[in-house]
Amino acid sequence: MKGRDVKLPDGRVVNSWSEDYRRYCEAKTVFKRFKVKKTRQKYLADVYDKRGPQGYQDLYDEMMRIWEWEKKNK
Numbered sequence: 001m002k003g004r005d006v007k008l009p010d011g012r013v014v015n016s017w018s019e020d021y022r023r024y025c026e027a028k029t030v031f032k033r034f035k036v037k038k039t040r041q042k043y044l045a046d047v048y049d050k051r052g053p054q055g056y057q058d059l060y061d062e063m064m065r066i067w068e069w070e071k072k073n074k
Contacts, residue, residue: 010069027062 003017014020034040040063048056 010065023062027066
């Protein structure tokens with residue numbers, strides 16, 4: 001596989017070309033781009049409409065991992 005191994009803040013090691021890393025980057029971007037909870041919820045609703053329940057759940061879970069890690073490490 002192309003890319004390199006990347007260690008995420010929660011300790012997981014993923015390849016930089018993997019779906020896990022893409023999802024992590026998307027979740028970080030959502031937090032940076034949408035500062036208000038309501039706009040993040042709207043983004044997630046759009047993800048649900050376009051990618052279905054599994055796509056929504058995967059992104060939501062990643063966002064929660066990031067949120068909990070940042071909350072724990074402040």
